[in-house]
Amino acid sequence: MLSDNPPEPGRRAGLDAFPRPGVTVDLAVLTVTDPYGDRPELRLLVQERTAPSGPALPGGFMRERWTVARTTADVLERKVGITLPEGVRPRLLRVFDDPDRDDRTWALSVAHALCLPERALAGARGELVPIREDGRPDLPAPLLFDHGTIVADAVAGLRERYEIRQRFVDSRPDPDGFLDAEFTLLQLRRVHEAVVGDELHKDNFARRMQPFLAPVTDGDGEVVLSTAQRGRPARLFRRAPER
Amino acid sequence: MLSDNPPEPGRRAGLDAFPRPGVTVDLAVLTVTDPYGDRPELRLLVQERTAPSGPALPGGFMRERWTVARTTADVLERKVGITLPEGVRPRLLRVFDDPDRDDRTWALSVAHALCLPERALAGARGELVPIREDGRPDLPAPLLFDHGTIVADAVAGLRERYEIRQRFVDSRPDPDGFLDAEFTLLQLRRVHEAVVGDELHKDNFARRMQPFLAPVTDGDGEVVLSTAQRGRPARLFRRAPER
DNA sequence: GGAATAGTGTCTTTCAGACACTATCTG
DNA sequence: CAGATAGTGTCTGAAAGACACTATTCC
Numbered sequence: 001m002l003s004d005n006p007p008e009p010g011r012r013a014g015l016d017a018f019p020r021p022g023v024t025v026d027l028a029v030l031t032v033t034d035p036y037g038d039r040p041e042l043r044l045l046v047q048e049r050t051a052p053s054g055p056a057l058p059g060g061f062m063r064e065r066w067t068v069a070r071t072t073a074d075v076l077e078r079k080v081g082i083t084l085p086e087g088v089r090p091r092l093l094r095v096f097d098d099p100d101r102d103d104r105t106w107a108l109s110v111a112h113a114l115c116l117p118e119r120a121l122a123g124a125r126g127e128l129v130p131i132r133e134d135g136r137p138d139l140p141a142p143l144l145f146d147h148g149t150i151v152a153d154a155v156a157g158l159r160e161r162y163e164i165r166q167r168f169v170d171s172r173p174d175p176d177g178f179l180d181a182e183f184t185l186l187q188l189r190r191v192h193e194a195v196v197g198d199e200l201h202k203d204n205f206a207r208r209m210q211p212f213l214a215p216v217t218d219g220d221g222e223v224v225l226s227t228a229q230r231g232r233p234a235r236l237f238r239r240a241p242e243r
Numbered sequence: 244m245l246s247d248n249p250p251e252p253g254r255r256a257g258l259d260a261f262p263r264p265g266v267t268v269d270l271a272v273l274t275v276t277d278p279y280g281d282r283p284e285l286r287l288l289v290q291e292r293t294a295p296s297g298p299a300l301p302g303g304f305m306r307e308r309w310t311v312a313r314t315t316a317d318v319l320e321r322k323v324g325i326t327l328p329e330g331v332r333p334r335l336l337r338v339f340d341d342p343d344r345d346d347r348t349w350a351l352s353v354a355h356a357l358c359l360p361e362r363a364l365a366g367a368r369g370e371l372v373p374i375r376e377d378g379r380p381d382l383p384a385p386l387l388f389d390h391g392t393i394v395a396d397a398v399a400g401l402r403e404r405y406e407i408r409q410r411f412v413d414s415r416p417d418p419d420g421f422l423d424a425e426f427t428l429l430q431l432r433r434v435h436e437a438v439v440g441d442e443l444h445k446d447n448f449a450r451r452m453q454p455f456l457a458p459v460t461d462g463d464g465e466v467v468l469s470t471a472q473r474g475r476p477a478r479l480f481r482r483a484p485e486r
Numbered sequence: 487g488g489a490a491t492a493g494t495g496t497c498t499t500t501c502a503g504a505c506a507c508t509a510t511c512t513g
Numbered sequence: 514c515a516g517a518t519a520g521t522g523t524c525t526g527a528a529a530g531a532c533a534c535t536a537t538t539c540c
Contacts, residue, residue, distance in 0.1 A: 019307035020263035023351065064262035065342035065349050092338055095353060099308035106308050108266065110338055186518080204503060206520070225511095231518025232510040428492080447530060449493075474491025475537040 022107040025071045026059035026147065027090065028154035029080070029114045031121055032178040032194050033128060036187055040178075040194040042158075044137050044151060045080065047126035049144060055137075056144040057151070058126065059109070068092075068110065085120045088177075093153040096146050109146070113154035115176035131155055133197040162195040173212045173239055182216055184226050184234035185209065214240040265350040268314045269302035269390065270333065271397035272323070272357045274364055275421040275437050276371060279430055283421075283437040285401075287380050287394060288323065290369035292387060298380075299387040300394070301369065302352070311335075311353065328363045331420075336396040339389050352389070356397035358419035374398055376440040405438040416455045416482055425459055427469050427477035428452065457483040 029045035049056045060075040062068070073084040090112035097108055121128070129137045135155040142148050161175045174183075178191050189205045216224040216236040225233040272288035292299045303318040305311070316327040333355035340351055364371070372380045378398040385391050404418045417426075421434050432448045459467040459479040468476040 018265065018304065020265055021305065022261065022263055023266065061261065062264065067340045067342065068338060092335070095311060095335055095338070097310045099310065201503070230512070234519055444530070473539070477492055
């Protein structure tokens, strides 16, 4: 194999004879519900399981010669009942390798985070459980297996991407695409607040986001405004072109 | 398995019958050479390989019911000829899952970074190649397979840990332990410069490190100084206790 | 004293955080 | 006009970057 010494002649046949682990992909699926509404919320997709019974993350085995991405799409289709949108990539979090973690067989779990727009989760099997400020899902019972750790990792990674650190931020106002292409500063800020679990000052937020935003203009180059529900209508923004 | 639905009766036997991938652990082993010297350098352990021939990272298959850590120790012992020091943990970087990446069999590669003190690499098989300022190893030929990507990830992660960001840094002056317990500010700064590939101002560096350092004292509570080669002797520091 | 290195004082610039004010819409 | 939301000016404090000075050693 790539990582081993070159095979001696005649060793090839033996390669497949080595015991191999089952490999599962477990998914912490996160979304922001009602992203254009008054109180967007960061939520986790949890499914009830039996034997052992309790809340758990969706996951499944890697089939022969499948990639992680294909396994992810398969888990979403068969177990969640949705399709993986184009361009969304699972993010690797951790490999669980305790040989006794599955008492039936030697199995590795490759844990991934998957952040989806709410729209992609329409009709999904399972429950969208709010993530509390401390990063844990708001559940009466803890998640089964090592799934609590996975969620903690997933939320930490997501919050890091949404924390603005001026020089280091990748220049996307909404890195995981919870909103559509166009949004107002208030809508964007509410989504950020939902993700990081804290309130943000509107003035500082606007200033820090400015470099990554471009106002939406119509055919005449006029700035497009949102249709205000109450108060002064806000400008619409979209992601600024790379500088 | 943990990530699947509970097994139906009689399915258990079939579980092991599913085709499974070979899983290899590939290691980007990084160190800082001559960490107490005048010009420490960040270097990567590279081994020459044949068929295909070229420079590559050490790696090997996970044996039955072994963990990543144990596989790492095994690779280091059998292929590098060193022992994994206590307490050093491989850091997961990436999973390579292209089903055609190994033309002999279906194999996943779980790439890890491993940062070792120079001392642990005494007598290691392979070459310690300097990492250039741009993060790539200073080699005439590129690394084989996807190993160039692994190294780039490993170096980026390491540099992030050594970049001081006041509030976010984990409070260790030398997170990956390239130096021993005691060191002067100059020695610490040279190691940081080797890791991040850039020069650092001594005054600013001293100020930023101060919260994470404690001066070494002898039995009488007197501050211990280094034996100066030239000039004024410097205070010895060690990691400050957690605040 | 001179060379070399250790260590500190301080100025400037930048920027996050916070407050307050002005602007523009609906009813 | 009142209420509500959008958007901006500005002050303050913290901290990074840069410069310069003082301190202590060996020769």
